[in-house]
Amino acid sequence: MKRIAVLVVPCLLALAGGCGVTSYVSNERVVVAPQNPNCLRQIKQARDYMARGRYELAKEHYLMALVACDDGESRDVATRELQAADMMIQTQR
Numbered sequence: 001m002k003r004i005a006v007l008v009v010p011c012l013l014a015l016a017g018g019c020g021v022t023s024y025v026s027n028e029r030v031v032v033a034p035q036n037p038n039c040l041r042q043i044k045q046a047r048d049y050m051a052r053g054r055y056e057l058a059k060e061h062y063l064m065a066l067v068a069c070d071d072g073e074s075r076d077v078a079t080r081e082l083q084a085a086d087m088m089i090q091t092q093r
Contacts, residue, residue, distance in 0.1 A: 035070065035071060035073075035074055036068050036069060036070045036071075036074070038068040039065050039068040039069040039070065039074050039078070040074070042061045042062070042064045042065035042068060042078075043061075043062070043065045043074070043077065043078055043081070045061045046058040046059075046060075046061035046062045046065060046078075046081065046085070047081070049061060050081070050084075050085060050088075055085050055088045055089045055092070056089065058081075058085045059082060059085045059086060059089065062078050062081055062082035062085060063082065065078040066078045066079065066082065
């Protein structure tokens with residue numbers, strides 16, 4: 001039975017990772033927490049602005065993403081990318 005669980009858990013995590021949800025494994029249980037679509041939308045918009053060199057707008061959208069993030073993983077991503085945008089702004093000054 002444990003072998004089946006070892007094979008099934010990674011498959012569930014892979015499926016959950018591609019569907020806009022975050023999976024956490026604790027005490028051999030899988031907890032799936034949905035990510036906030038507004039947070040994901042704001043991160044995507046900020047990444048688009050970063051790619052175009054619009055760092056001030058990207059910074060604003062990362063801040064909006066931080067407000068909307070419900071889970072730690074999305075919050076960590078938004079925080080790291082916000083710091084990168086801020087560094088780009090400081091570099092250009």
